[in-house]
Structures are given as C-alpha cells and as structure tokens.
Amino acid sequence: MHRGKGMKFVGDSRVTAEKKANLPKDYSEYPGRTEAFWPNFLLKEWLVGSVFLIGFLILTAAHPSPLEQQADPTNAGYIPLPDWYFLFLYQFLKYQYAGGEFIVLGAIVMPGLAFGALLLAPFLDRGPERRPTKRPIAVGLMLLGVFATFWLTYESVQHADYAHRAEKYGVNVEAVESEIDKSGPGWEVYEANCMSCHGEALQGQGNYPSLMDTEKSADEIKDIAQNGIGQMPAGIFNGSDEELQQLADFIKNAGSGGGGEGGSSEGESSEEGSSEDGESASGH
Amino acid sequence: MSDKKRVSRRQFLNYTLTGVGGFMAAGMLAPMVRFAIDPVLQKQEGGTMHSVISVDEITNEPQRVEWTVDQVDAWYESQVQKTAWVYNDENGDILALSPICTHLGCTVDWASNDQYPDQFYCPCHGGRYTKDGVNVKGTPPTAPLPVYEHEVKEGMLYLGDSKSRKGA
Amino acid sequence: MLQKLYDWVDERVDITPLWRDIADHEVPEHVNPAHHFSAFVYCFGGLTFFVTVIQILSGMFLTMYYVPDIENAWKSVYYLQREVAYGQIVRGMHHWGASLVIVMLFLHTLRVFFQGAYKKPRELNWVIGVLLFFVMLGLGFTGYLLPWDNKAYFATQVGLEIAAATPVIGDGIRTLLAGDPSIVGAQTLTRFFAIHVFFLPAALFGLMAFHFILIRKQGISGPL
Numbered sequence: 001m002h003r004g005k006g007m008k009f010v011g012d013s014r015v016t017a018e019k020k021a022n023l024p025k026d027y028s029e030y031p032g033r034t035e036a037f038w039p040n041f042l043l044k045e046w047l048v049g050s051v052f053l054i055g056f057l058i059l060t061a062a063h064p065s066p067l068e069q070q071a072d073p074t075n076a077g078y079i080p081l082p083d084w085y086f087l088f089l090y091q092f093l094k095y096q097y098a099g100g101e102f103i104v105l106g107a108i109v110m111p112g113l114a115f116g117a118l119l120l121a122p123f124l125d126r127g128p129e130r131r132p133t134k135r136p137i138a139v140g141l142m143l144l145g146v147f148a149t150f151w152l153t154y155e156s157v158q159h160a161d162y163a164h165r166a167e168k169y170g171v172n173v174e175a176v177e178s179e180i181d182k183s184g185p186g187w188e189v190y191e192a193n194c195m196s197c198h199g200e201a202l203q204g205q206g207n208y209p210s211l212m213d214t215e216k217s218a219d220e221i222k223d224i225a226q227n228g229i230g231q232m233p234a235g236i237f238n239g240s241d242e243e244l245q246q247l248a249d250f251i252k253n254a255g256s257g258g259g260g261e262g263g264s265s266e267g268e269s270s271e272e273g274s275s276e277d278g279e280s281a282s283g284h
Numbered sequence: 285m286s287d288k289k290r291v292s293r294r295q296f297l298n299y300t301l302t303g304v305g306g307f308m309a310a311g312m313l314a315p316m317v318r319f320a321i322d323p324v325l326q327k328q329e330g331g332t333m334h335s336v337i338s339v340d341e342i343t344n345e346p347q348r349v350e351w352t353v354d355q356v357d358a359w360y361e362s363q364v365q366k367t368a369w370v371y372n373d374e375n376g377d378i379l380a381l382s383p384i385c386t387h388l389g390c391t392v393d394w395a396s397n398d399q400y401p402d403q404f405y406c407p408c409h410g411g412r413y414t415k416d417g418v419n420v421k422g423t424p425p426t427a428p429l430p431v432y433e434h435e436v437k438e439g440m441l442y443l444g445d446s447k448s449r450k451g452a
Numbered sequence: 453m454l455q456k457l458y459d460w461v462d463e464r465v466d467i468t469p470l471w472r473d474i475a476d477h478e479v480p481e482h483v484n485p486a487h488h489f490s491a492f493v494y495c496f497g498g499l500t501f502f503v504t505v506i507q508i509l510s511g512m513f514l515t516m517y518y519v520p521d522i523e524n525a526w527k528s529v530y531y532l533q534r535e536v537a538y539g540q541i542v543r544g545m546h547h548w549g550a551s552l553v554i555v556m557l558f559l560h561t562l563r564v565f566f567q568g569a570y571k572k573p574r575e576l577n578w579v580i581g582v583l584l585f586f587v588m589l590g591l592g593f594t595g596y597l598l599p600w601d602n603k604a605y606f607a608t609q610v611g612l613e614i615a616a617a618t619p620v621i622g623d624g625i626r627t628l629l630a631g632d633p634s635i636v637g638a639q640t641l642t643r644f645f646a647i648h649v650f651f652l653p654a655a656l657f658g659l660m661a662f663h664f665i666l667i668r669k670q671g672i673s674g675p676l
Contacts, residue, residue, distance in 0.1 A: 015466045022468050024294065025476040033487055038475035039297040044486055046304045048495050049502050053311050056506070056545070056552065064540050065547030067533060070526040071605035073636070080606030083596050085554045085589070090610070107617040119582045121565065122575035130568030131676055142565055169602055171530070312506055315538040315545070316513040322537045358517070358535070359527035 068169045078169070081160055088149045091156035114145060172201075172210065186250020189243045193225070193236060202254050211251050218248040333435060333442035337370060342378060342441065346371040346394045346404075346415070349380075351443070368432050368443055369394055369404070373416065380432035381417045382446040387425040404429065417449075477668065482675035494672070496560035503553040504660075508653070510546040518598070520645035522638050525600035550592055557585055569673035577666040584659050587652055594648035600641060608644070609636050 008017035027034045035041050072078075082090050089111060093099040098106025117124060125138035132139045190202075194211075202211040214221070222244050225237040237244065291299075336351045346369040355364045368380040381404075383391045390408035397405040403420065404413040412420040417429035433444035462468055481487050483494040517532035517539070519525060532539040561581065564570055570578035597608045616626040623633065631639025 010464060013464075015464065020468065022472070025472075025478075027478065030478070032481040033484070034481060035479045035484060036475065037477045037479050039294065039301040041479040041484065043297055043301045043304060044484070045495065045498050046301065046308060048485070048492075049499065050304055050308055050311075052499055052502065053308055056503075056548070057311060057541075060541055060544035060548050063544070063548070065533075065544045066603075067526075067529060067599055068601035068603045071522070071600045071602055073605065075602060078602050078606050080610050081603065082607040082610065083592060084551065085592060086611075089614070093614070103617040104619055107614045108619070115582075115586070119579060121582075122570045122572075122578050125568075125571075128571065130571055130673075132566050132568070135568065139566065142562075146562070171601075173534075312509060315541040316509060319532075319536055319538040319542045320513055320516055322539075325537070359524060359531040 066166065067171055069171055079165075081165070084153065084157075087156040088152035091152040117141070118145075184246070184250060185243075186246040186253075189239060189247040190250055193239065193247065202251070212254060214251060218245075218252050221248040221251050331433075331445040333433070333444045334366075335437075335440045336368070336443050337441050339378070339436055339439050339441055342370055342372055344372050346381070348383075348394075349443075366443075367391070368446075370441065371415075378434055378436070378441060379416065380434050380441070380443055382430040382432060384430065384446075385411050385425060386419065386427040386429065386448070387411045392429065474668070478671075480672065480674075483672055493559075493563045496556055496563055500553060500556040500560050501660075503549050503556055504656075506545055507549045507553060510542050510549065511649070513542055514546055515649065520598065520642050522600060522641055525598065525641060529599045529601075546595075550595060553588060554592065557588055561585065567673065567676060574666075574670055574673065577663060577670070580659055580663050580666070584656065584663065587656050587659065591648060591652050591656070594644040594652065597641065597644045598648065605636065608640070612636065 009015060010017050024036060027036060081087075089107075092110070093103070093106050095106070096102070098110065121138070125135060127135055129135050197208045198211050199208070216224070224232065225244060225247060226234065228234040228236065237247070239247075331353075334351050334353060337349045341347075348367060349370050350365055350367050352363045352365050355362050367383050369383060370378065370380045373379050383393070383404075385392050385406040385408065387406065387409060390406050390411075392404040392406045392411070392413065394404055395401050396407070397403075400412055402415055404415075404417070406412070406425070409424045411425040412423045413425070413429055414420060417431065419425040419428055428449045430446040430448040432446045435442050435444075483491050485491045485495070514532070517528055517536060519528045529543070533543050534540075564578065564581070593608075593611055597604045612626050612630055615629060616622040618625055627633045629640070629643065630636055631643045
C-alpha cells in the first residue's frame with residue numbers, strides 16, 4: 001500500500017485515486033486445504049442451506065401451524081401449556097422445592113444460576129485447554145444441564161396429551177364459518193337455554209358436544225333438553241312446549257340450513273381438513 | 285476452444301453459487317410474495333343490487349338517495365352508507381350518478397353553487413359537471429361522474445356498483 | 453455497462469476492498485465439510501442465521517394482515533391462514549421457524565461449548581451469543597401471545613406469574629410487561645407486539661452485527 005508523500009486522492013475526498021487490481025486472493029500455497037469464502041465455501045454452505053430449506057418447506061406444508069379457539073379469559077377449564085422450549089421450566093416449577101413456597105428458588109434463583117453460568121462460561125472455565133476430556137468439570141456440568149433440560153421436557157411432554165388438546169381446543173372450522181339462522185324464534189330459545197354451554201355457533205366446547213349436524217331426531221332433542229343425557233343434567237330447558245318444538249326444529253336444521261358453499265358437511269375439525277378448506281377458499 | 289470462451293473454475297463456481305442462491309431466495313420468497321399480492325389477484329365479486337327508492341318518486345331533478353351496504357373487509361364486517369344522484373333523463377331513462385368527484389374524490393352536490401344552478405359542483409376545487417355527469421372542460425376533473433348499475437323491479441329502483449366512464 | 457457502473461462507483465467510494473475482504477477471507481480446512489464430514493457441526497451457526505432470515509422475512513409479510521388488538525388479532529390470524537393464498541405456509545414458516553431457530557441455536561451453542569471455542573480471545577463473542585439466545589427466547593415468548601388464542605392467553609398468564617415471582621420487583625415487572633397489574637388483555641397484546649416486532653429485533657440486529665464482526669475479526673477457532 002502506498003504511504004506518505006505522493007498520494008493522490010479523488011477530488012477533495014480521502015478516497016485514494018490509485019487503481020488497484022481487483023484480483024482474488026490466492027490460497028494455493030497455504031498449508032492445508034484452505035479455501036476462499038466466496039465462491040468456494042459459500043457454495044457448500046448454500047447447498048446445505050438449500051437441502052435444509054426444502055426440508056423446512058415440506059415441514060410447513062405437511063403440518064399447518066396450529067391455531068386454537070380465540071382467547072377466552074373466562075374459560076376456567078383450560079389447562080395452559082407453553083411452547084415446547086419453555087416446558088423444562090414449566091415442569092421444573094411443578095416440583096415441591098421449586099414451586100409453591102419455594103417459587104423464588106425455582107423460578108428465579110435456579111434458572112438465574114444456570115443461565116448466569118452459561119453466560120459467564122468463558123470466565124468460569126478459564127484454563128487454556130480446549131479438548132472436552134481435559135476440562136471435565138465444565139463439560140460435566142454442561143452435560144448435566146443438557147440432560148436435566150431434556151429430561152424435564154420429556155416429563156412434561158409425557159403429561160401433555162397433544163392429540164387430545166388439538167381436538168379439544170382446536171378451532172372448529174365448520175362452526176366458525178357456518179351461518180346460523182339467528183332470525184327465527186328457535187335461536188332465541190337456544191340463546192336463553194343452551195348457548196352458555198354449547199356455544200354461539202352450536203360448536204360446543206370442552207366436554208360440551210357440538211350440536212351441528214346432529215343425528216338425533218327432533219323428538220330426541222326435545223327429550224334431551226328436558227331430561228338431560230350423559231353429563232347433562234335434567235331440567236336445563238325451561239319454557240313452553242311451543243318453545244321446545246321451536247328449539248328442536250332450530251337445532252335439527254342448524255347444520256343443514258347454514259354453511260354456505262361447500263365444506264360444511266365434512267364433520268371434522270382436524271388440521272388436515274382445515275388446510276384443504278384453506279386452499280379451496282383461496283381459489284375463489 | 286479459445287481461451288476467452290473457456291469458463292474458469294472460479295467462474296463456474298460463481299455461476300453455480302448464483303443459481304443456488306437464487307433457488308434459496310425463490311424458495312423462501314415465493315410463498316411470501318404470493319401471500320402479499322393476494323388482494324391484487326382476488327377476483328372482484330359482482331356487487332349485489334340494493335333497493336333504494338320507489339320509481340314513482342324519481343323526477344327530472346337530480347335527488348340524493350342514500351342506502352347502506354353490508355361490506356366485508358377481510359375479518360371486519362360493517363355497514364357502509366352509499367349515496368347517488370338519481371333522476372330521469374330527457375328520454376325518461378333513469379340515471380344514477382355517483383357523487384364522488386373524479387378529480388380528487390370529494391363529494392359533489394347538485395346546484396349547490398348559485399352561479400351554476402344546472403350543474404354538479406365540487407366544493408373542493410370548483411370542479412363542475414353537467415346534468416348528465418359529464419365534466420365541464422376547463423375545470424379540474426378529467427372524467428365524467430361514475431354511473432351506478434341499476435335495474436327496476438316491482439316499482440323499486442335497485443342500484444349496484446358504480447362504473448367509471450371514459451374521459452370527455 | 454455493468455462494469456462501467458461499478459467502476460464509476462468504485463472510483464468515488466472505493467468499494468472493492470470492502471467486499472473483497474469478505475469474499476476472500478480464508479476458510480481453513482478443518483471447518484470444511486467437503487474435506488472432513490464431521491465439520492458439518494460448523495453449519496449450525498450458519499443455519500441459525502438462515503432461519504433467522506426466514507423469520508424476519510415471514511414476520512414482515514405476516515404484519516401485512518395481522519392486527520395487534522384483542523378484538524381482531526385472532527380473526528386476522530384466522531383470516532390470513534384460511535382465506536389468503538399461502539397464508540398457511542407463511543404463518544407455518546414463522547411458526548416452525550421459531551422452533552427450528554431454537555433447535556439450531558441450541559446445537560450451535562453445544563458445538564461452541566464442547567469445542568471450547570469460547571476460550572481466549574473469544575470470550576466476548578460467547579457472551580454476545582448467549583445474549584442472542586436470550587433475545588430469541590424473548591421473541592418466542594412474546595410471539596406466542598400474538599395469535600390471541602386460548603393457548604397463547606393462558607401460557608402468557610403463566611409466564612407473567614413466573615416473572616411476578618421475582619422478589620421485590622416482581623409485581624413491577626409483571627405490570628411493565630402486561631401493561632396492567634391484574635389484567636392480561638388489550639395492553640398486554642400491544643406491548644408484546646411492540647416488543648416482538650420492534651424492541652427485540654432491534655437488539656437482535658445489533659447483537660448479530662457484533663457477533664459477525666467479531667467472527668470476521670478473530671477468525672474461526674482452530675482445530676482441536
């Protein structure tokens with residue numbers, strides 16, 4: 001590089017006016033098999049990246065991201081579950097000396113120590129040795145931490161029934177998109193007697209079954225409304241016989257009456273079903 | 285093969301790299317771009333017709349009629365008020381003009397300016413239209429007022445979407 | 453034509469050294485999977501960055517439809533997922549990418565740890581890396597609430613209770629995050645949105661820039 005006297009600049013700037021050859025660096029004489037980053041090494045990295053991307057896109061296409069029902073703060077029966085990478089902490093707090101009165105220990109002190117140690121690892125493990133076998137304490141503690149995290153996550157997943165959750169808490173697409181005839185007298189009777197459990201769109205929630213596309217006859221519906229069935233107690237319906245008839249007709253016709261274009265007859269709320277609907281809906 | 289035409293190893297790597305990079309960018313961006321431009325590719329649905337006024341009430345003098353339309357804006361559903369100037373033209377045909385000025389979208393009014401009693405007048409920049417909705421030359425608007433699709437059923441006037449007309 | 457344009461800019465700004473430095477920097481044999489297959493462990497960092505790029509892009513596109521408001525948040529997510537073309541895919545990329553970025557970060561951290569690559573002179577880069585890990589976890593936590601479904605709502609409530617367990621300042625932290633001492637609602641959602649979309653990404657970009665500059669400066673750690 002040119003230094004000192006005789007330097008030429010572009011205009012009054014500090015950009016040097018000297019033309020330099022735009023040549024790649026030559027690594028051929030380096031010891032070992034050193035490569036240039038561009039294009040040699042980056043090509044390999046990007047090939048790995050491409051394979052990764054294909055796998056990633058297949059994953060996203062095969063597993064639509066889950067969406068549960070809209071948040072309902074009054075839903076007392078909901079069992080919360082954090083995303084999987086927080087499960088270890090969630091599970092840890094279930095233990096006697098980490099939760100309850102010891103919550104400070106479990107939620108703040110222990111994770112604080114663990115993550116603090118991780119953050120300051122270079123200052124705790126100061127020896128010059130790099131090989132794992134030459135620094136047993138640091139490696140041992142890390143293995144312990146990794147093992148504990150895996151085990152806690154595993155324990156938590158054991159207790160959570162994901163398939164059941166998806167079914168119970170997932171969006172009932174059919175119910176959300178169906179249009180129920182709310183103008184008739186049947187809707188008012190339904191609203192007064194049944195809606196608090198079976199939902200605004202007859203979709204049900206939790207242990208309360210969906211009433212959409214019910215296979216029961218109008219007489220059976222009348223009987224259930226008055227005398228209950230399964231966990232549903234008797235005497236929920238109180239109104240006149242005329243209202244009872246209106247209610248039975250309303251519930252009987254709700255599935256077939258609304259719905260609009262397609263999809264309403266498939267009685268499933270699974271994720272696969274919803275993705276197919278999504279594609280057909282986007283095609284309009 | 286002459287030396288000039290030969291592809292060096294380095295050039296070959298560069299071309300491959302560009303290809304692989306292009307593939308990755310396309311794989312990532314294609315779904316996202318399609319996602320973003322979806323509104324552009326959505327087909328416009330023909331609007332439904334709404335009953336607005338009894339045919340008997342329509343005179344030769346433009347009168348303002350208002351009606352509400354259920355509008356679905358993605359996840360937001362609302363009722364929107366629409367306005368039209370309706371009158372019978374010389375041939376006795378019904379004409380329903382949109383009041384949206386073709387200049388900058390202000391609302392025009394019939395005979396609101398004393399100087400131009402037989403014209404639509406836009407208060408924003410003084411744009412004027414003759415009774416049939418054609419813009420007056422020399423005023424800001426460059427196109428006539430849009431016309432609503434209309435049909436008459438059982439003595440009622442039904443209006444649909446407004447269609448813009450070519451400039452005069 | 454292109455060459456002339458390049459020369460014109462280069463004469464004035466002298467850009468050649470800038471990109472030559474990045475393009476030509478030395479990649480030693482021991483990190484190259486073409487020579488030693490076990491060197492694939494060095495890919496984890498790059499893949500983390502790749503997923504981060506996917507997250508940034510898909511996140512930018514998602515905000516075209518998403519609204520951070522308790523009345524409409526869920527509806528807008530439902531709409532974009534069911535009615536918009538490829539909405540399922542774009543939201544899926546963001547959703548699964550969030551998990552993958554944690555997996556990749558975890559693997560990258562383990563690689564660096566077990567190789568002792570954080571030892572002198574690379575202590576500072578390790579600290580920055582762990583901070584990046586925390587930022588990513590924060591992004592995961594705040595992003596989880598945004599669709600405003602039951603899962604999001606109740607998990608956030610648990611998370612806020614954990615934060616509230618901090619001695620002395622616990623309730624303060626909870627209120628700061630939730631926007632209200634007792635309600636998890638409208639203000640919580642807008643706060644989490646702001647943190648997820650502006651504050652944490654800003655921290656992420658700053659730390660990532662630092663991380664990469666230090667790698668470039670110090671080079672990759674040598675073979676064991």
